[in-house]
Amino acid sequence: MKMLIRYTSLIALGATYGVMVLGSYVSATGLGLSCPDWPLCRGNILPTEEIIIEWTHRFFGLLVATFTVTTSVLALRTNDKKLKIITSLAVMFVFIQITLGAIVIGTRLQPEIVAMHLAVALAVFTTVLLSMLRVRNYAKSIEV
Numbered sequence: 258m259k260m261l262i263r264y265t266s267l268i269a270l271g272a273t274y275g276v277m278v279l280g281s282y283v284s285a286t287g288l289g290l291s292c293p294d295w296p297l298c299r300g301n302i303l304p305t306e307e308i309i310i311e312w313t314h315r316f317f318g319l320l321v322a323t324f325t326v327t328t329s330v331l332a333l334r335t336n337d338k339k340l341k342i343i344t345s346l347a348v349m350f351v352f353i354q355i356t357l358g359a360i361v362i363g364t365r366l367q368p369e370i371v372a373m374h375l376a377v378a379l380a381v382f383t384t385v386l387l388s389m390l391r392v393r394n395y396a397k398s399i400e401v
């Protein structure tokens with residue numbers, strides 16, 4: 258379990274970094290509405306060439322959700338209260354962010370909502386990074 262949480266927290270951080278870089282690319286290339294619907298992309302689950310960038314951004318969002326939730330569930334099995342709190346906060350920000358992503362689409366890229374999407378992305382990154390660092394400390398403390 259100790260090893261597993263190290264991996265899940267690290268993968269969550271990598272996926273968060275990836276989804277943010279992809280998001281800025283989506284924004285800069287004006288591809289935000291290449292998937293005009295949500296949760297599907299033009300009614301499809303799998304991507305086509307025209308929607309691959311936005312689809313991959315969303316797919317990375319799904320990866321972030323999967324690995325932050327798994328890290329948080331594994332954290333519940335430790336006796337580190339701060340780890341439980343920070344991983345729960347990360348999960349909360351991720352779900353707010355996914356909801357905001359849907360609102361970004363629903364409001365057809367309203368600038369204020371896109372700005373909020375960026376602001377919450379920073380909260381996601383910070384809490385996921387702190388979770389990973391706390392996991393490392395916790396693992397070290399019980400190795401002795």
Ligand code: HEM
Pocket residue numbers: 273276277278279280281282283284285287288289290295314315317318321322351354355358359361362366371372374375378381
């Ligand atoms: C953990 C999940 C996510 C993170 C961390 C994230 C992060 C970001 C970031 C950093 C940007 C660039 C914003 C900017 O340059 O101002 C962005 C853009 C965008 N995101 Fe996400 N995102 C996530 C999930 C989603 C989801 C699930 C959707 C759709 C349902 C979505 C839809 C969009 C769209 C459409 C844009 C482009 C907005 C534009 O064209 O200006 N995002 N995202």
